[in-house]
Amino acid sequence: VVIIGAGFGGVAAAKRLEDEAVDVTLIDRNNYNTFQPLLYQVATAGLNAADVAYAVRGLFRRQRRVFFRQGVVRGVDWNRSEVLVDGQQPVPYDYLIVAAGAAVNFFGVPGAAEHSLPLYTLEDAVALRNHVLGQFEAAEVDPTAVEQGALTFVVVGGGPTGVEVAGALAELIDKVLRDDFHDLDVGRARVVLVEQAGVLLAPFSPESQEYARRVLGARGVEVRLGEQVAEVAADAVTFADGGRLATRTLVWAAGVQAAPLAGALEVDQARGGRIVTEPDLSVRNHERVFAVGDVADLDDGADGRLPQLAQVAMQSGRHAAEQVLNTIARRPHTPFVYVDRGTMATIGRRAAVAELATGTRLTGLVAWLAWLVLHLVYLLGVRNKVSVLVNWAWNYLTWDRGPRLILGRGARPPGASE
C-alpha cells in the first residue's frame, strides 16, 4: 500500500494498517508531519516549530512493515501502477491512498501570491514570525516606517485561521512586544482582520460569530466585514471599493484548494480541484486508488461536501485503509460515514467558541480549556505534548513568549545587505 502524504489523513491510514499483513510506504515531501491547527502559535511566537511537527520515521520506528520515503510526488503512471517521485525510482503499488492535503488559494487576486504571507506549512509559520518581528525591529530603527505600514498587520479571511491569527497577533503586540520595544510607540501598531462576507466564522452559529467579533474588537483587532481585497502590493493592500491601506504584512488566510498533485493525476476534480470520490472513497474509475482528507471531495451524506478539517482527514484516512483490507479479504467495500463531533476556534487567551455535534454551544473560558485539551490530545508525540503544555503554562503565567526569534537564511537586520 502506498500512501501519498504524511499529514492527518495519511498517518491515520498508515496507523490503521501498521499491524496488518501489508507493506506500507508513506511518501511525503517533508520528513515530518505538521500539526496545522497550532501553526498560528508558531507564527506568533507562542510555540517552537519543533513542538508542532513530528518526524514520520519516529512515528513508525517499531513497525517493520511501514516504510517512509522523502520525495515530491509528481504523478502516477496508471498503466504500470507506479507512483512517480521527482528524481527517484518510481514506487510500485497494489493499492494507493492519495492524502496530499491542500494548498493556499489566492483566487487570482493580483499580487497576492507575490506579496502576502500564507499560513499553511511550518516554513510559512516561521517566515511569518520572522517577518512580524522584523517589522518591529525596522520600526525601532526608523520610526517613519510606521506611517508606511510597518506596524499595520492585515489578516485576510475571517474563518477560524484568520480569527486565530488576528487574536494571537493582537495579544503578542499588546502583551509582549509593547514591553520588548519600550523605545517604540507600539500603541500605533494595528491588526486589521478583513472578511468579504458579512460575518466571521461562517460555519458557526450567529451567537458564536458575534462573540468572536466582540472579543476581537475588545482586544484591539479592527474587524472589517463585507470588504474584499482587490490587489496586494509590497507596501499596501487595495480593496474592491477603492480604499487603500498601507501595510507591509498581509497574512493570507482566505482559502485553500486541493494540493496541486490532484491536477497532475488526471482524474475527475470537483470544486477547489478536489478529487471526485465514490462513497467508499475510491477514486472514480480507479477502484484500488483512494483519496482522503483535504485533497478529496467528500460527500457529507446530505447533498453537501465535508469541510477540510483534521477530523475528516483522520476518519477518511482510516476508512480508506479499511477498504484496502476489505479488498484483500474479498469483503465488500463500505461507504464512508463521517462522525461529526463538532468544531471549535480560539480567539485568544481565555476566549474560544466550541459547537458540539450534540447542539451544545460553548464560549469563553470553558470553550478555551476544551480547545487546549483537545489539541493536546491530538498532537503527536509525548515530548511534543509536554513541551506544548509547558510553553502554554509559561506563556499564561508570565506573558513571556520564548521563541520570538528571527531565524533562518534571508532574515537580516534592518538595512543590512547580503
Ligand SMILES: Cc1cc2nc3c(=O)[nH]c(=O)nc-3n(C[C@H](O)[C@H](O)[C@H](O)COP(=O)(O)OP(=O)(O)OC[C@H]3O[C@@H](n4cnc5c(N)ncnc54)[C@H](O)[C@@H]3O)c2cc1C
Ligand atoms: C493554519 C491552519 C489551521 C488549521 N486549524 C484547524 C483546526 O483548528 N481544526 C481542524 O479540524 N482543522 C484545522 N485545519 C485543517 C487541517 O489541518 C486539515 O484539514 C488537515 O491537515 C488535512 O489533512 P490531510 O491529511 O488531508 O492533509 P495535510 O495534513 O495537509 O497533509 C498533506 C501532506 O501531503 C504532503 N504532500 C502534498 N503534496 C505532496 C507531493 N506532491 N509529494 C509529496 N508530499 C506531498 C504534504 O507535505 C503534507 O504533509 C487547519 C489548517 C491550517 C492550514
